[in-house]
Amino acid sequence: xxxxxxxxxxxxxxxxxxxxxxxxxxxxxxxxxxxxxxxxxxxxxxxxxxxxxxxxxxxxxxxxxxxxxxxxxxxxxxxxxxxxxxxxxxxxxxxxxxxxxxxxxxxxxxxxxxxxxxxxxxxxxxxxxxxxxxxxxxxxxxxxxxxxxxxxxxxxxxxxxxxxxxxxxxxxxxxxxxxxxxxxxxxxxxxxxxxxxxxxxxxxxxxxxxxxxxxxxxxxxxxxxxxxxxxxxxxxxxxxxxxxxxxxxxxxxxxxxxxxxxxxxxxxxxxxxxxxxxxxxxxxxxxxxxxxxxxxxxxxxxxxxxxxxxxxxxxxxxxxxxxxxxxxxxxxxxxxxxxxxxxxxxxxxxxxxxxxxxxxxxxxxxxxxxxxxxxxxxxxxxxxxxxxxxxxxxxxxxxxxxxxxxxxxxxxxxxxxxx
Amino acid sequence: xxxxxxxxxxxxxxxxxxxxxxxxxxxxxxxxxxxxxxxxxxxxxxxxxxxxxxxxxxxxxxxxxxxxxxxxxxxxxxxxxxxxxxxxxxxxxxxxxxxxxxxxxxxxxxxxxxxxxxxxxxxxxxxxxxxxxxxxxxxxxxxxxxxxxxxxxxxxxxxxxxxxxxxxxxxxxxxxxxxxxxxxxxxxxxxxxxxxxxxxxxxxxxxxxxxxxxxxxxxxxxxxxxxxxxxxxxxxxxxxxxxxxxxxxxxxxxxxxxxxxxxxxxxxxxxxxxxxxxxxxxxxxxxxxxxxxxxxxxxxxxxxxxxxxxxxxxxxxxxxxxxxxxxxxxxxxxxxxxxxxxxxxxxxxxxxxxxxxxxxxxxxxxxxxxxxxxxxxxxxxxxxxxxxxxxxxxxxxxxxxxxxxxxxxxxxxxxxxxx
Numbered sequence: 001x002x003x004x005x006x007x008x009x010x011x012x013x014x015x016x017x018x019x020x021x022x023x024x025x026x027x028x029x030x031x032x033x034x035x036x037x038x039x040x041x042x043x044x045x046x047x048x049x050x051x052x053x054x055x056x057x058x059x060x061x062x063x064x065x066x067x068x069x070x071x072x073x074x075x076x077x078x079x080x081x082x083x084x085x086x087x088x089x090x091x092x093x094x095x096x097x098x099x100x101x102x103x104x105x106x107x108x109x110x111x112x113x114x115x116x117x118x119x120x121x122x123x124x125x126x127x128x129x130x131x132x133x134x135x136x137x138x139x140x141x142x143x144x145x146x147x148x149x150x151x152x153x154x155x156x157x158x159x160x161x162x163x164x165x166x167x168x169x170x171x172x173x174x175x176x177x178x179x180x181x182x183x184x185x186x187x188x189x190x191x192x193x194x195x196x197x198x199x200x201x202x203x204x205x206x207x208x209x210x211x212x213x214x215x216x217x218x219x220x221x222x223x224x225x226x227x228x229x230x231x232x233x234x235x236x237x238x239x240x241x242x243x244x245x246x247x248x249x250x251x252x253x254x255x256x257x258x259x260x261x262x263x264x265x266x267x268x269x270x271x272x273x274x275x276x277x278x279x280x281x282x283x284x285x286x287x288x289x290x291x292x293x294x295x296x297x298x299x300x301x302x303x304x305x306x307x308x309x310x311x312x313x314x315x316x317x318x319x320x321x322x323x324x325x326x327x328x329x330x331x332x333x334x335x336x337x338x339x340x341x342x343x344x345x346x347x348x349x350x351x352x353x354x355x356x357x358x359x360x361x362x363x364x365x366x367x368x369x370x371x372x373x374x375x376x377x378x379x380x381x382x383x384x385x386x387x388x389x390x391x392x393x394x395x396x397x398x399x400x401x402x403x404x405x406x407x408x409x410x411x412x413x414x415x416x417x418x419x
Numbered sequence: 420x421x422x423x424x425x426x427x428x429x430x431x432x433x434x435x436x437x438x439x440x441x442x443x444x445x446x447x448x449x450x451x452x453x454x455x456x457x458x459x460x461x462x463x464x465x466x467x468x469x470x471x472x473x474x475x476x477x478x479x480x481x482x483x484x485x486x487x488x489x490x491x492x493x494x495x496x497x498x499x500x501x502x503x504x505x506x507x508x509x510x511x512x513x514x515x516x517x518x519x520x521x522x523x524x525x526x527x528x529x530x531x532x533x534x535x536x537x538x539x540x541x542x543x544x545x546x547x548x549x550x551x552x553x554x555x556x557x558x559x560x561x562x563x564x565x566x567x568x569x570x571x572x573x574x575x576x577x578x579x580x581x582x583x584x585x586x587x588x589x590x591x592x593x594x595x596x597x598x599x600x601x602x603x604x605x606x607x608x609x610x611x612x613x614x615x616x617x618x619x620x621x622x623x624x625x626x627x628x629x630x631x632x633x634x635x636x637x638x639x640x641x642x643x644x645x646x647x648x649x650x651x652x653x654x655x656x657x658x659x660x661x662x663x664x665x666x667x668x669x670x671x672x673x674x675x676x677x678x679x680x681x682x683x684x685x686x687x688x689x690x691x692x693x694x695x696x697x698x699x700x701x702x703x704x705x706x707x708x709x710x711x712x713x714x715x716x717x718x719x720x721x722x723x724x725x726x727x728x729x730x731x732x733x734x735x736x737x738x739x740x741x742x743x744x745x746x747x748x749x750x751x752x753x754x755x756x757x758x759x760x761x762x763x764x765x766x767x768x769x770x771x772x773x774x775x776x777x778x779x780x781x782x783x784x785x786x787x788x789x790x791x792x793x794x795x796x797x798x799x800x801x802x803x804x805x806x807x808x809x810x811x812x813x814x815x816x817x818x819x820x821x822x823x824x825x826x827x828x829x830x831x832x833x834x835x836x837x838x
Contacts, residue, residue, distance in 0.1 A: 011592045039594050070588035077593070162722055162818050169489035169820060170719040173430045174496070175458050203820045295711045300589040303581055303723060306816065386816035397725065397805035399581050401588060401622045 001103030003321065005052070006037035006044065007071035007138075008078070008109035008116065012152030013159075013302040014313040015138045017066045018108045019073065021317025022136065023052050024062065026104070029325060035100060038406050040076035041107075041116055045092065049100070050404065064402035066310055067392055069302035074406045079112065080119045083126070090123045097131055104132050104324040108317070110139035110150070114332055114356035121330030121352065134320040135332030135352050138313070140299045142191035143359045146350040147334035151316055152299070154309030154385035157195035159301045160184060160294065161386060164199035164207055164239065167292065171235045177287040178235045179226055182207075183274035184294050187243040190214050190362045192298065196239030197374035198382060208236045209372045213243035214361050217252055222277065223284045225372065230287060242273050242293075252276060271295070303399045307388035308343075319347040343384035420522030422740065424471070425456035425463065426490035426557075427497070427528035427535065431571030432578075432721040433732040434557045436485045437527045438492065440736025441555065442471050443481065445523070448744060454519060457825050459495035460526075460535055464511065468519075469823065483821035485729055486811055488721035493825045498531065499538045502545070509542045516550055523551050523743040527736070529558035529569070533751055533775040540749030540771065553739040554751030554771050557732070559718045561610035562778045565769040566753035570735055571718070573728030573804035576614035578720045579603060579713065580805060583618035583626055583658065586711065590654045596706040597654045598645055601626075602693035603713050606662040609633050609781045611717065615658030616793035617801060627655045628791045632662035633780050636671055641696065642703045644791065649706060661692050661712075671695060690714070722818045726807035727762075738766040762803035 003026040007015055019036075026034045038048035050073070056062060065072060083090050097105065107117050114135045121133040137144050142153035164182065171180045186192040190212025200206025208229050211217060229236050244252045253273040274291035282289040316333040323331065331349040338344040366378040392399040422445040426434055438455075445453045457467035469492070475481055484491060502509050516524065526536050533554045540552040556563050561572035583601065590599045605611040609631025619625025627648050630636060648655050663671045672692040693710035701708040735752040742750065750768040757763040785797040811818040 011589055043594075068588065069585050070592045074594055075592045158816055161816070163716060163720070165817060165820065166488050166719040166721060167715060169487065169822075170430055170715045172825075173489045173494045175462075175493055175825065198817065201815075201817065203822050290714070292714045292716070293712065295709070296586060296589045297582060297711070297716070300585040301582070302585060383816065388816065389813055394808055396620075397577055397580070397802065397807065398584060398617065398620065401584065403588075403622050406591075406594065 001031070002033040002035060002101050003031050003104045003106065004035045004037060004049070004097065004100065004102045005106040006040045006108065007073045007075050008040040008107060008113035009075060009139065010110070010299060011070040011075060012138055012140050012299055013069045013155040013305045014152055014310050015108055016068050016072045017310045017313035018136050018138060018151060018317035020056075020062050020065050021314035022106050022108070022321055023056055025318035025321035027053070029321070035102070036073045039074035040078060041080070042076035042078040043074065044096065045089070055404065061402055064393065064400055066314070067302055067390065067399065068401040068403070069300040072402070072404055077112065080116055083119065083123050093120070094123070094127070094129060094131075102131060104134070104321065106134050106136055106317070106320050106324070108136040108138050110137070110141065111144055111355060111357055111359060114352050117330065117332065118352045118356040124329065132324040132327070132329035134324045134328060135355070136317050136320045137332055137334065140192060141186055141189055143189040143361070144355055145358050145360045146332065146354050148337040148345065149335060149385055151309060151313035153191060154312070155301070155305040156192055156298050157198065157382055158306040158309070158386035159298050159304050160192060160195040161198035162304060163294070164196045164237070165204045168199065168204055168207065168237050171237055176234055177230060179230070179278065179281050179285070179287050179289045180235070180237045180292065181274040181278045181289070182237065182239050182292045182294065183242050183271065184239060185298060186213065186241050188213055188359050188361070190241050193239050193241040194362055194374050194378055195382060197379060198386065207239050208233070209238040210374060211238065211240040211244050212362055212367065213241045213245060214364060215367065215371045216247040217244040218246070219252065219255070219277070219280055223281055226281055227285055230285070240273055240277060242271055244273060303392045305390055306386045307390045308385055310390045316347055323349045340380050340384065343387070420450070421452040421454060421520050422450050422523045422525065423454045423456060423468070423516065423519065423521045424525040425459045425527065426492045426494050427459040427526060427532035428494060428558065429529070429718060430489040430494060431557055431559050431718050432488045432574040432724045433570055433729050434527055435487050435491045436729045436732035437555050437557060437570060437736035439481050439484050440733035441525050441527070441740055442475055444737035444740035446472070448740070454521070455492045458493040459497060460499070461495035461497040462493065463515065464508070474823065480821055483812065483819055485733070486721055486809065486818065487820040487822070488719040491821070491823055496531070499535055502538065502542050512539070513542070513546070513548060513550070521550060523553070523740065525553050525555055525736070525739050525743070527555040527557050529556070529560065530563055530774060530776055530778060533771050536749065536751065537771045537775040543748065551743040551746070551748035553743045553747060554774070555736050555739045556751055556753065559611060560605055560608055562608040562780070563774055564777050564779045565751065565774050567756040567764065568754060568804055570728060570732035572610060573725040573731070574720070574723070575611055575717050576617065576801055577725040577728070577805035578717050578723050579611060579614040580617035581723060582713070583615045583656070584623045587618065587623055587626065587656050590656055595653055596649060598649070598697065598700050598704070598706050598708045599654070599656045599711065600693040600697045600700070600708070601656065601658050601711045601713065602661050602690065603658060604717060605632065605660050607632055607778050607780070609660050612658050612660040613781055613793050613797055614801060616798060617805065626658050627652070628657040629793060630657065630659040630663050631781055631786065632660045632664060633783060634786065634790045635666040636663040637665070638671065638674070638696070638699060642700055645700055646704055649704070659692055659696060661690055663692060722811045724809055725805045726809045727804055729809045735766055742768045759799050759803065762806070
């Protein structure tokens with residue numbers, strides 16, 4: 001019996017470490033073929049898979065994989081229909097799985113991706129298929145339930161904390177009145193924005209304000225706070241979530257009257273919170289302003305990943321294979337923290353029904369009363385996750401990656417051999 | 420006799436390595452006090468200096484200084500008047516220099532800052548002052564004449580090349596039509612944008628288009644090129660300079676009708692080229708788009724500096740002190756390349772009159788005929804400058820810096836002792 005693994009949803013710096021963990025755990029168990037879905041379940045439905053056993057064939061390749069950001073196999077955003085509404089797609093999937101002699105199906109992703117595990121494992125139970133379906137958690141957003149944190153968050157948090165330190169240094173250079181507003185990802189959950197609080201230390205004054213989407217936002221109060229802060233310090237640095245909303249639920253970034261936000265498909269572009277706020281401050285106060293969007297840099301800066309995060313990403317991949325071998329299905333591997341200091345954790349399999357399609361927010365008790373900063377409880381939670389580094393492999397001055405030629409990946413090139 | 424050193428203009432990741440080079444070269448020559456101007460010549464005129472000999476008092480502090488981005492002493496943008504128009508400011512400066520027993524005045528900066536060296540050394544000659552004035556080159560823009568390149572450029576180029584590799588990986592993840600436009604600094608000279616060409620390699624397809632300010636820009640042709648490229652490859656990544664202009668000289672970023680560009684001071688904000696172009700592409704073509712501004716990250720990412728750059732920055736600082744001791748004045752230390760492979764160079768003192776206020780552009784002969792890519796001559800020039808790394812010192816998961824409490828720096832706290 002073979003293993004099939006896929007990556008789904010937004011990429012992270014460490015999602016490929018989970019792929020390495022799945023691959024090596026399966027290989028050590030004597031699995032003949034570890035197949036990868038190219039572009040997740042969507043690509044699988046188009047017959048696009050690769051035989052990873054033929055590609056990841058030496059230990060250097062595995063090390064490069066751990067250091068390569070974004071999803072090695074490619075990703076997708078694809079929601080399976082309910083089996084009650086449309087059973088044909090399930091029949092196709094299970095027929096393919098049977099043809100490829102798949103015994104274990106591993107899916108690395110976030111809350112949307114866990115919906116795929118939920119539906120496939122429910123369908124397997126309904127049709128009495130012996131195939132086991134396990135989820136491997138992944139998201140920089142850190143918004144999954146039933147796990148202390150998600151692989152991908154630690155590296156994104158480390159990146160945000162480090163560049164905030166660098167931005168604070170840069171922003172103080174002229175000693176003049178200056179407001180820098182830095183926008184982080186995290187539409188509904190403020191975990192990434194909160195990570196800016198980690199920048200403060202005995203060599204850094206830290207950021208002056210942190211605005212999470214969990215707290216209703218008021219533009220006028222924001223400007224008042226900035227004005228008050230600038231009386232004490234000329235250069236103010238603020239971390240703001242792309243997803244901050246007014247009390248009435250409107251996104252701050254949509255207050256801009258920028259009509260070009262809608263593209264040719266009618267897609268609405270939801271960045272621009274920092275830009276909007278910097279413009280408002282520039283109009284209201286006698287100060288220079290700058291907005292910085294960390295954009296995709298915060299999820300792909302593998303050159304600055306957290307070793308704790310890389311290690312955990314690898315481990316949850318391996319733990320998912322182990323659990324599947326032991327009979328688990330319809331579950332996700334969660335991380336349960338045993339202690340903060342020393343930092344200790346174990347992995348455990350949790351019911352994917354308690355994870356899929358749900359979002360975990362930052363506890364309000366971890367935010368200060370003025371809604372400008374994180375309390376020590378958050379720092380104690382987050383600090384262990386950014387510890388230590390995995391040295392990039394530099395070749396000719398640049399970080400080295402490993403890349404799959406996905407365009408040429410298909411079953412005809414990599415014929416599965418049924419055992 | 421003492422040394423006075425200042426930092427001026429925009430910061431870089433390695434400007435503090437030049438400060439370390441000046442400091443240690445002076446100390447080894449038995450100079451009793453190495454004073455730092457706080458916020459450059461502007462702060463000096465307000466009496467704000469620090470005695471670096473008392474602050475940089477151990478070798479770990481020097482190592483941290485080399486790893487701290489932005490200007491340790493603070494910076495300024497201050498243009499001296501012509502002495503013929505207003506001699507009083509010169510009289511004040513030279514009186515202060517005499518009071519502090521300054522024999523050697525070192526200024527670390529770019530073409531604007533070299534104007535300060537030019538004017539002060541010319542004035543010194545006119546009044547027969549024995550004080551020697553030397554410039555230490557610094558700018559991420561790499562636009563100084565009389566030097567092969569400028570310290571600061573190599574690290575910015577390395578940062579841009581590395582993050583372009585990471586952005587390319589991220590942008591290909593879904594396999595869908597996607598145009599990512601990345602904006603780099605460099606108002607009139609395209610050196611930073613050109614560095615995006617370094618990303619291409621056997622593990623990276625590289626960026627698909629590079630738009631330099633040296634080449635007149637045509638928005639319609641740009642969109643046509645993107646459309647053509649997307650027929651071959653779904654995900655297109657483009658590096659564009661913030662300073663690209665139409666044939667008639669108008670900045671592309673100012674074509675946007677965004678009236679909020681002008682702040683409370685009437686300052687015009689000149690970023691937004693990538694955003695404007697991404698919006699234009701999104702309206703014209705059936706593709707998703709994203710714009711990423713590298714903003715100040717490209718000049719302050721000391722966690723990813725080039726060791727070649729750090730070393731050279733340190734060396735030009737030391738060479739400026741050596742030259743001043745040997746009698747040079749009114750000059751800047753330039754880097755003269757001896758060979759590309761192996762990379763070899765020497766430093767030399769060059770007349771600051773041939774540097775100040777001038778900008779060196781990217782040679783047009785290094786750009787391909789379609790104006791979309793850099794030719795091998797550029798890669799041979801730039802590749803040596805991004806080689807090797809200086810490991811950051813990580814404490815508790817974050818890069819460690821050293822910081823001067825500039826707000827509390829003044830002469831009364833650090834009384835100069837006249838020797």
